[in-house]
Amino acid sequence: MWSWIDTLVQGLLLGGLYGLFALGQALIFGVMRLTNTAHGDFIVLGAFMAFLVATGLGINPFVAGALLLPLAFGFGYALQRFPLNGTLGKDPLPSLVVTFGLAIVIQNALQQGFTADPRSIDSMGLNIQGVALTEQLSIGVLPLLIFVLALACTAGLQWMSQRTALGRAFRAVSDDREVAQLMGLRASHVYAMATGMAFVLIALAGTLQGMRTTVSPSDGPALLLFAFEAVIIGGMGSFWGTFAGALILGVTQSIGFRFNPGWGIWFGHLVFLAVLVWRPQGLFPKTKG
């Protein structure tokens, strides 16, 4: 009984991390219908950069992560503005090839710079501290912190999207780029803002992933697939839906791992495929098509 509750809780906490992975993906796809196939590799890059800053400057890893966020925003903004905006259009091929090419470059550059060994960011003991809820159930402090951060990011993005001028601009260029431009929005700038924000989430997710577990240069594709599955399970158009999709994925994987360590990820994929068959619009869709 308690072990099942434990599995559920661990799954929800894992889902929180997946939520952070997925929010950036949902933002980029929602605003400009761009599928960033290098999403997971950028998360891994974020983890390695945080590792580099924290060990290189010898500072607190949380401060290192925080220092990284504005840099990530600038990087994302520039990336969208220069190569990626030129690849947008009805044909998905150019953006897919460019981001896929970036994925290969990042993976191999990291392998060249850091070798293929897995690394971990020292979280100053936070990753082994736990809060005992009952005698049988204890929750890790770091996973809980990640979950709370993911929740806050989801709420923040939803608020930004519904209540601010920037969110309105995001929704306007997403609905109809031409009309939005006629109304005085610069689509290239709006797109770059969205990607910049997504990269803040990516850097945050990468830093926390590096603290929670280990990262190695070849981890990116798996993270991309988890983020993608969370977005699809949740349904398009709402960040809460994405977060819920991530929780479902986390819980499913956690249950799968309980049965057999070899089948955990497989179970998660299966839930994703089941959603595709029975509810292709996702479980909590806000927009159609």
Add this chain to the structure above:
Amino acid sequence: MSAVTSPLPASQAQGLPLWQVERQTRASRLAGLIAIALVVLAASMPFWADAAWMREFVEIGCYFIFAAMWNLLAGYGGMVSIGQQAFFGVGGYVMLALGNFVGVNPFVAVPLAAVAAGLLAWPLSRLAFRLQGGYFAIGTWVIAEVLRLTVANISAVGGGSGTSLTALAGIARSTREAVTFWMALAAVVAAIALVYGFLRSRQGLALMAIRDSEVASESQGIDVKRTKLWVYIVAAFGAGLAGALYFVGNLRISPDAAFSVNWTAFAIFMVVIGGIGTIEGPILGALIFWALNRWFSDYGTWYLIGLGTLAIFVTVFFKQGLWGYAQQRWGWSLFPTRRRLVLGAPPASPD
């Protein structure tokens, strides 16, 4: 292939037709002859060439077949997939299972495995076609991962660490290498013929119409869904053929090698560099890939960084690829699929 000519009134029968529709060009007829000569020359290779060359041909042939099928799917069908390695792996594993467990001669098992991959594409399309555009791409990747993880958990084929093709053990090495080489050569020719034949057929014409405008072609009575399904199945068949052949040549298979996303990554590289949406593009791309691989693959990570950068650069600045550029600039076409209108001499004034 006979050209379509304009119906002529009897009085003009002695003159040239007013117009005619052609597909062949002089270059394409010449290229056809050269290609036949090259194939005949290549077919004699087992009698004089080094075994290392033949192994290399088998490998690059598999890369090429896989790339040509990806090109059919993405360049003509508009379905950009990152999951074609699913069918490559299925081809390899079905060939191995038929050979090791059922006792089928592995060389006979190769086409059977390709058929199995094609058949599997039908149910899988029900999943993949739920998604469009970029999400189709990643969705197909998930499907390939599911297959990889499933196979990695089947202990009969060695689980995650893979197994060897023991069914070929009784065959002499030189015979095995020669037969593998001939099969690869035949498969390369068949892959080109398959894509070319498909594109010149009714379905092929429909496919190119869909690529240009889905709505317009549907309004002309084209069954868009069915055509796309056919392309998906044919491309899966070809990818399965490449996979089965590759592991007959390699003798050892593992889930990570068979279902590696690198297969699709290299296919994308070859097709994009060579020219997407042309038959010649993947051929040129495969030759370039082979040359780069030969000279630079020792550089490991730097080589792959270079390949990735080149793919990005070509996509951003040179969208049509090398062959696409030549086609646009000089009208080159070795495997013409489009029909051209050729105007005849103006009719002589009637007496």
